[in-house]
Amino acid sequence: MLLWITFALLTGIALIALLRPLGRAGSARDAAARPDYDMAVYRDQLAEIAREREEGTIGDSEAEAARNEIARRMLAADAAARGGKPRSGGAAVAYKAAVAAAMVAVPAVALGGYLWLGRPGMPDVPHAARMATALERQDFGALVYKVERHLASNPEDVRGWRVLAPAYRRLGRLDDAANAYGRIVALSPPDAGALSDYGTALVEANDGLVTAEARQAFSGALAIEPGQARARYYMGLAAMQDGREDEALTLWRALLADAPAEAPWRGVVEQRIASLQTGGPACRSRMARRRRPSWRPTRRRARR
Template identity: 40%
Template sequence: MFWIFIALLTAAVAIVLTYPLMRSNGVADTARDGEVAVYRDQLAELQRERESGLIGEAEAEYARAEIGRRLLAAASGKKGEASAISPRRHNALASVVTVLLPLTGLCLYLYMGTPNMPDMPLAARLEKPGNDMNLMIAKAERHLAQNPNDGAGWDVLAPIYFKTMRLGDAEMAYRNAIRLQGENAPRLTGLAETLIAANEGIVVDDARTALEDAEKMSPGNPRARFYLALSLEQAGKTAEARDAFAALLKASPAGAPWIPLLQAHLQNTGGADIAATQTPEAPAGPSAEDIAAASTMSPEERQAMVAGMVDSLDAKLRENPDDLQGWMRLVRSYAMLKNEEKARQALAGGLKAFPPAGEQGKQLLALAQQLGVNVQGVTQ
C-alpha cells in the first residue's frame, strides 16, 4: 500500500507540473483569436460610421489603415507562436518532468539511502537516547508527565534545564523537587542561580532567601556566599559587601577560579587594598601592585584600568589559547564589565581551544551560564 500511495502521489505531482505545458498552445491560440475578432469588429463599426456620415473620408481611411495594421500583426503573431512552440518540444519537457526527475531521485535514494532499514519509533529512541541531550530531556519529561510526584526525577531534570538555559522550566523543576524532596543546600542554591540568571544577574528577594537558607544548611559554600555578597553590593550596602567579598577571598584556596571575580568586586566596592594583601599568590589576574594602585584611583580610572588589563589578557590568550583558566577569567571579566558581546566572543574563543564535548569545554559553558552569558549559537 505504501508504494502504491507513493506512485499515485508522484503521478499527481507530474500532472500538476506538466499541465501548463499541455495547455499552453490552446491558451495562446484562444487569446490571439479574441484579439483578431476585436479588430474585425472595429473595422465593421468604422464602416457603419462612414456610411452614416459620422466620420469623414480621410479620417476613415486613416483609422482603417491603423486597424488593418494591428489585425495583420495579431494574425501573424498567432502563426509565429504556433510555429515557435512545437508539440515536440512540449513532449520533451513533459518527459523530463514525468520520467527523468523521479527516476534520478529513485536512483540516488537506492545508492545513498537505506530503504530496507525500518524507522525507529519515538518510544524506542527515547529508551536509548545516547548522548542526545534533547532526547534525554524528552525521556525525563515523558516519565515526569506520567509520574508528576517523582521528586528525584525533578531533582535530576532541574540542573539540565538550567544548563540548557530553559530557565522557566528549571525554576519549576527546582520548586517541584523542593516540594517533594524537601530543602537542601544544592537545591536551594540551584533555584537561586536560576532566579538570578532569569533576572539578568540581579539577586532578587526569592533568590537571596534561598541562598541564606542554603548557607545555614551548609555553611561555607562559595557560590552561595558570593551571591549573598553580590546582593549586598546591588543593594548599595558597599561596606557590608566589601567585608563579605573579603571574607570569601580569605577563605578561598590559592588558585581558585573565582578569585579574579572577587578581586574585581573588591575593586568596585573600594577594597582593592584588601585584595592585594590577602591574595599575593592569586594567579594571573591583576597584580598586587595594580590592585594597590587602584585604591587611589577614581571609579572611572579604576574601571579604565580593569578594562585595560582585561584587553591585555584577551590579547595574550589569542597568542596562547591553551590556557583554560585564562579563558575562564576572561569570560568572568567581560561579564563583570557587563559586556555581553565580548563575553560571548571570549567564550567562543575558549571553546575553539577546548571543545564543548570535553570536560574543560563543559566547565567553560557552565561558568558562562552561571554568569548569565547567553550561550545560544556560541557552540555552533
C-alpha cells in the same frame, strides 16, 4: 525523489516571497520616511541619556561622549538623506537579475548538496522506537522528554527532578531549570547545596538579577551551612545591585579570607573588590546594573 523535488519547489516559492519586495525600486515616500525615523530614534536616545544623567547612573564625561556619538550619527544620517539617489535603471535591472539567480541557485545548491552528502533513502525513526533507544543513541532531547513524561505522572519523584534540572540548564531553558530546582528544594530535606542551586537558577533565569526569591534561597543555604561559598558570593552581588557597595565589599572580603588559596574563583572575586574600590560612582552604578555575573563558583555535584 519526488519528495525532495517538492521541497525544492517550496523553497523556491519561499524565496520568491522573501526576495520579491527587495527587487522593487524604493519609492520616494520610503526614502523620505527613513531619515525621519532615524532622527526620531536618535532624539529618543538623547532623551534617555538626559534621564540617566539626572538619575546619576552615568557621569558627565560618559553622557557627553554618548551625546557626541549620537550627534555624529545624526549628521551622517542627514548627509545620507541629502545625498541619497534612487537606483538607476541599469542598476535596478542588474539587481533583479541577481535576485532571480539567487532564487534559482539557492534551492538547486541545497538540494544537490543534500543528495550528495545526505541519505535520502534512510528510513525515519518512529517516535516509540526513538524513545525506546534514546539512551543507546545518546539522544539528549529524547531522554529529557522521557523524564518529563515520567514526572508528569510522578511529580513527587525528586530523583527525576534532579536529572531534569541540570538538563534544562544545559538546553538553555532557564525558567524551566529554576522551576525544577524549586521542586527539588520542595521535595527534599533542607539542604544548603540544593538551596544554592535553586538560587543560582533563579539568578540565571532573571538575566543575572538576584531577586528576592533568590536571596531567600541563598539565606536558607547560609542558615544551614554558613560557609557556603556560592551563597556568600551571590549575597554580595545582591548587595552591590542594591547600591550597598560597602556591604558587598565586607561580604566578599570575608569570603576571600575563608577561601583556600587554590580556590579557582579567588581571582574573580578579587577583581570585583578592586573594581568597587577604585571605581567612581558611575563605575559602581554600572556594576550594580550589570545583571549577569561573570563568575560562577564550582557547582555541587549532582547526586547519583
